[in-house]
Structure formats: structure tokens, C-alpha cells
Amino acid sequence: MGCGIWVLHYMVMQAHHHNHVINYNIQITLASLLIAIVGCTLGFVCFLFKKLRRKHYLLPALIFSATAASMHYLGLTAIINAGDWYVSNTNITLSLIVIFTTSLMMLRLTHLMLVMTGKNDSYANFYRLGATLTLCVGVAIMHFLGSCEINMGSMAVSSAASSQDAYIENSLAITIIVLVALVFMLAIFIWFINFKEHLSNELLKKELIMKNLQLKQMTQHDSLTKLPNRLYLQAHLNTQFNSQTEPLFIMFVDLDGFKRVNDVWGHAVGDELLVKISRSLKSVVGNEGFVARIGGDEFIIVISQKDKDTVIQLAQQLLATISDRYELSATTVDFLSASIGISVYPEHGKDVATLLKKADVAMYYIKDKGKNNVTFYDEVEMTLPC
Numbered sequence: 001m002g003c004g005i006w007v008l009h010y011m012v013m014q015a016h017h018h019n020h021v022i023n024y025n026i027q028i029t030l031a032s033l034l035i036a037i038v039g040c041t042l043g044f045v046c047f048l049f050k051k052l053r054r055k056h057y058l059l060p061a062l063i064f065s066a067t068a069a070s071m072h073y074l075g076l077t078a079i080i081n082a083g084d085w086y087v088s089n090t091n092i093t094l095s096l097i098v099i100f101t102t103s104l105m106m107l108r109l110t111h112l113m114l115v116m117t118g119k120n121d122s123y124a125n126f127y128r129l130g131a132t133l134t135l136c137v138g139v140a141i142m143h144f145l146g147s148c149e150i151n152m153g154s155m156a157v158s159s160a161a162s163s164q165d166a167y168i169e170n171s172l173a174i175t176i177i178v179l180v181a182l183v184f185m186l187a188i189f190i191w192f193i194n195f196k197e198h199l200s201n202e203l204l205k206k207e208l209i210m211k212n213l214q215l216k217q218m219t220q221h222d223s224l225t226k227l228p229n230r231l232y233l234q235a236h237l238n239t240q241f242n243s244q245t246e247p248l249f250i251m252f253v254d255l256d257g258f259k260r261v262n263d264v265w266g267h268a269v270g271d272e273l274l275v276k277i278s279r280s281l282k283s284v285v286g287n288e289g290f291v292a293r294i295g296g297d298e299f300i301i302v303i304s305q306k307d308k309d310t311v312i313q314l315a316q317q318l319l320a321t322i323s324d325r326y327e328l329s330a331t332t333v334d335f336l337s338a339s340i341g342i343s344v345y346p347e348h349g350k351d352v353a354t355l356l357k358k359a360d361v362a363m364y365y366i367k368d369k370g371k372n373n374v375t376f377y378d379e380v381e382m383t384l385p386c
């Protein structure tokens with residue numbers, strides 16, 4: 001950055017006095033370059049060391065403006081053939097105010113750029129450009145204010161001096177060109193590395209998000225039917241409990257006679273049937289409830305409902321659907337039924353384990369009583385031994 005400001009200063013100098021050949025004392029010029037590098041490094045170390053708090057812009061801004069001003073005014077004394085020159089106190093003061101204000105603005109924009117990097121890279125780039133432009137404009141204005149009264153016209157150049165000056169000027173021009181080229185090459189190189197790193201980071205980030213989503217899907221869903229699994233069900237019920245205002249009905253659905261399908265036609269056909277049944281259950285429940293598969297031929301359906309009769313109707317509808325004919329690749333299944341046990345939150349319990357256990361007890365009661373039916377836990381409870 002120090003090199004950049006320095007180069008900018010000398011380019012502006014040449015542009016400002018484009019109709020004169022300006023020769024510089026090389027030692028003073030290099031001293032101004034050293035000041036630019038050391039000052040900018042110090043300024044940034046101070047800025048970053050202070051952990052980016054707004055009140056801490058003051059010291060780095062002072063360092064930056066002092067650096068730019070010393071570089072500028074030292075640069076003026078380096079002009080060999082400047083003739084009579086004079087800069088008024090008003091202009092010096094104004095130039096100092098300008099460079100201090102623009103340094104503050106540049107630091108604020110750099111701060112914003114650092115805050116936005118990684119969060120929103122387009123904004124970060126916008127602030128980065130803003131900080132660079134602000135500083136360039138500041139240096140340029142300071143230069144014009146601080147050198148507008150230099151009278152290059154009154155230069156008295158002897159021929160002997162002019163050949164030596166020409167030599168100095170050439171060496172200086174080459175130095176400047178090499179430095180400019182180096183600064184630009186370095187800037188482009190750093191930008192390229194950053195851009196590549198940014199691109200690969202973005203790709204990695206997207207890949208990571210996708211993999212996380214896939215992983216979440218895999219850990220929370222049943223791979224065969226794609227229905228939520230026991231883990232997802234537990235999380236779902238826990239969130240439901242926190243926001244529940246009306247009773248939650250937990251239906252434990254276990255297929256009757258499913259083993260026969262596996263035994264007679266094989267597991268692949270059994271899988272096909274499980275997928276079809278899962279779709280049927282989902283289509284009956286629709287958006288009214290939540291369907292999960294927690295094991296082999298066991299499903300849990302969660303319904304939020306005030307009215308018990310509506311739940312019984314839904315359970316009957318489920319039984320009818322499960323008893324449908326299933327056209328499978330190897331056979332047709334028309335002997336399936338299901339046993340359904342229901343527990344109610346908060347009546348039968350306030351935690352997932354208790355409610356699932358009670359729905360399971362009710363479901364087994366139906367199995368014992370001949371299957372293909374539905375009952376609530378409280379109806380079973382009375383028959384249980386004390």
C-alpha cells in the first residue's frame with residue numbers, strides 16, 4: 001500500500017506539471033518511499049491491533065495522514081528543478097485536513113470490508129474498492145492543494161545540469177516504472193490467489209451444505225420409504241409438546257400378517273409393499289398429521305385434534321386403506337390389515353417414551369383381541385392387571 005501511494009503521488013506530480021520535465025533528487029525520493037512503506041505498515045498494524053473499534057480509527061488515521069503529508073512535502077523538496085515554489089499555510093492546512101478525513105473514511109470502509117468478508121463477499125468487494133478510491137482521491141487532492149502554487153516556469157536550468165538531471169530523471173523514471181509494474185503484478189497476483197481461494201472456498205461451502213443436508217436426511221429418514229424415522233419423530237414430538245394447545249393423538253400402527261409376504265414372496269416384495277403402504281398412509285393423513293416409520297412394519301401417526309371422534313374416523317379410514325388390494329410386481333396382496341393403539345398427550349403422558357409405550361400397549365391389546373381394529377390406551381388401561 002505504501003508503494004502504491006508513493007507511486008500515485010509521483011504520477012500525480014508528473015501529470016500536474018506535464019509541460020515540464022521534473023527531475024528529482026534520488027536519495028530524498030527514496031527516503032519518501034521508505035516513509036510511505038513504514039508509515040502505511042505502522043498505520044495498518046495499529047488499526048488491526050486495536051481490534052477494529054471505531055474510536056481506534058484516530059491513531060491509524062493520524063499515522064496515515066502524517067505519512068502521506070511527509071511523503072508529499074518531502075517529495076516536493078526532492079524536485080531539483082522546481083524553480084521558485086511556495087505553498088501557503090492555508091493550502092498546507094487544507095491538504096492536511098483532506099488527507100486526515102480521507103484516511104478516516106478509508107479506515108471505516110476497510111473496517112466494513114473486513115466485517116463483510118465471508119458474510120457477503122459482493123459488499124466486501126464494494127467496500128474494498130471504496131477504501132482504495134477514497135485513499136487515492138485523498139492523496140490526489142492533498143497533492144493538488146499542496147503544490148498548486150509551485151512556479152515551475154521560473155526554472156533556471158544550466159546545460160551541464162540538464163544533462164545530469166536528464167540522467168537522474170531517466171533512472172528515476174525507470175525505477176518508478178519498475179515499481180509500478182511490480183506493485184501491479186503483485187496486486188494482480190494477490191487478487192488472483194484470493195479469487196481462486198474464494199472460488200474454491202465457495203465451492204467447498206456449497207458442497208459441505210449439500211453433504212450436511214444429505215446427512216441430515218439420511219439420519220432422520222427411513223431409507224426404504226423415505227418417511228421420517230424414530231429420531232425425527234422424537235424431535236418432532238418434542239417441538240410439538242412445547243407449542244401444543246390442543247391434544248396430540250399418537251397412533252401406533254402395526255401391520256397384521258406382513259411376515260407372510262416376506263416368507264412367501266421374499267423381502268423385495270415385502271419392501272415394495274411397505275413403500276406402497278407408506279404412500280397410502282401419507283395420502284390419508286395428508287397435511288393433518290405426521291407419519292413416521294419406526295421399525296419393520298410399525299408406523300406412528302401424530303394428529304393434533306380437539307375431537308376424539310374425528311381421530312377414530314381417521315383411524316377407521318386408515319384401516320380400510322391398509323386392507324386394500326396391492327398390485328405388486330410378483331403378486332397381489334389383499335389379506336393385509338392393521339392394529340392401531342392410540343395414546344393422547346397430555347392425558348396419557350408428557351414425554352415421548354411414555355406416550356409411545358402406551359400406544360404400543362394399546363396396539364398389542366388389539367392384536368390379542370383378534371387384530372384389524374383400533375383402541376385408545378385409557379380403554380385398555382382398565383383391563384390391565386394392577
Ligand SMILES: Nc1nc2c(ncn2[C@@H]2O[C@H](COP(=O)(O)OP(=O)(O)OP(=O)(O)O)[C@@H](O)[C@H]2O)c(=O)[nH]1
Nearest residue numbers: 254255256257258259260262267270271295296297
Ligand atoms: N421386507 C421387509 N421386511 C421387514 C423389514 N423390516 C422388518 N421386516 C420384517 O417384517 C416382519 C415383521 O414381523 P411381525 O410384525 O411379527 O410380522 P406380522 O406377520 O405382521 O405379525 P403380526 O404383527 O403379529 O401380525 C418380520 O418378518 C421382519 O423380518 C423391511 O425393511 N423390509
